[in-house]
Amino acid sequence: MTLEKAKNKSLQQKKDKVDDSIISFSECLRNWEPYQKKGSDPNEVRMLDILECWTGELGPAIGLVGIPFDSAVLGRKGAKAGPKKIRDSIRYFKAYSWDLDYWFGDKRVYDFGDIITEGDxxxxxxxxxxxxxxxxxxxxxxxxxxxxxxxxxYPILKGLKNAHQPNKIGLINIDAHLDVREVIDGKITSGTPFRRVLDNGIVKGENFVEIGIRDFTNARKYRRYLEEKGGTIFTMNDIRKRGMEDIIQEAISIIGRKTDVTYISIDMDSLDQIYAPGVSAPTPDGLTPHQINQIIHEIVVNTNVIGMDIVELNPLYDTADTTAINAANFLVQFVASYYWKMDKEKTK
Ligand SMILES: [Mn+2]
Known part of the structure; x- marks a missing residue:
């Protein structure tokens, strides 16, 4: 067997495994389970209590999936420990939103485990x-x-694009960086995802918005690239001048205007470094946790969201789990807003 054939065979075997159970189930780490001991207070349902390992259920519902992968990181390595740490930190949250006065203890989030891709x-x-x-x-x-x-x-949006054909996707990236670097000499990095998304036609530039972009953190060439593609950039300075609510309304009108569905990407380095020491590339003068929760809620409620990711948590550099608990908070906000909207639509 030639090397090429052997490689194709091992790829095929992996895909077969994926077909069997989507993800090898020993890899559903269930690391939230030790904390999932019901009965401590019968008046309270926690976020942990609504998590379940996926065993063949069908949606509509939220499917949680971890990707412990940091082979492409440009900054400090360690983000592969992110999924475990975020799942760990879910234990601090309840299945009740005070601000929405919304109880979602009867809803479920299905955990598909982790996608393991080591050696590829x-x-x-x-x-x-x-x-x-x-x-x-x-x-x-x-x-x-x-x-x-x-x-x-890139792979998440590619997978969703294929699943949701022929729907057009509006994309919002909450990030300190543009992440539209060129792939040079075939080297795919954590700085390249949205260039690959745009150049491969997965999302059109006119349907792409970035929020939280910092000063002194991005190359002029990449700013021009994105402007030429028709993308919209909201820097921290734009947010200070115009206020977050105004920016969110404009972002919603852009990503929802010519599209059928939307997607949210959250790079944890979009947070100010005071809230997020545990990231691959820490940056000052960033967003607050409240601002990101606000973005998540408004996008989920006002557009047709097909997915969200929370990336670049690097537990190796975190202090007192600050960044991890913020990441878990964004997860909980997404779940609450998603089911709140679903319930509202049912009662219409
Ligand atoms: Mn990023």
Missing amino acids: SVAEAHENIAEIIRKIAEKGFTTLTLGGDHSLG
């Missing part, structure tokens, strides 16, 4: 991930993906 090249890993994401979405799930480095933006 970045490009190969991305193809496997795209296939698994496609399959989860085709079972009716809205995907909530925990990274991992931001290179994952």
Whole structure:
């Protein structure tokens, strides 16, 4: 067998495994389970109590999936420990939103476990991930993906694009960085996902918005690239001048204008470094946790969201789990807003 054939065979075997159970189930880490001991207070349902390992259910519902992958990271390595740490931090939250006065203790979030792609090249890993994401979405799930480095933006969106054909996707990236770097000498990095998404026609530039972009953190060439593609950029300075609510309304009108569905990507480095020491590339002068929760809620409620990711949490550099608990908070906000909207639509 030639080397090429052997490689194709091992890829095929992996895909077969994926077909069997989407993800090998020993890899559904269930690391939230030790905390999931009901009965401590019968008056309270916690976020942990609504998590369940996926065993063949169908959507519509939220499907949680971890991708412990940081082979493409440009900054400090360690984001592969992100999914475990975010799942760990869910235990601090209740299945009740005070602000919405909304109880969602009767809803379920299905955990598909982790996508393991060790030993693959970045490009190969991305193809496997795209296939698994496609399959989860085709079972009716809205995907909530925990990274991992931001290179994952490309395979996740590719998988969702294939699952939701021919729908057009509007994309919002909450990030300090544009992440539209060129792939140079074939090297795919955590700085390249949205260039790959745009150049491969997965999302059109006119349907792409970035929020939270910092000063002194991005190359002029990449700003021009994105402007030429018709993308919209809201920097921290724009947010200060115009206020967050105004920016969110404009972002919604852009990503919802010529599209059928939307997707949210959250790079944890979009947070100010005071809230997020545990990221691959920490940056000052950033967003607050409240601002990101606000973006998530408004996008979920006002557009047709097919997925969200939370990437670049790097537990190695975190202090007192600050970044991890913020990441878990965004996860909980997404779940609450998603089911709140679903319930509202039912009673219409
Ligand atoms: Mn990023």
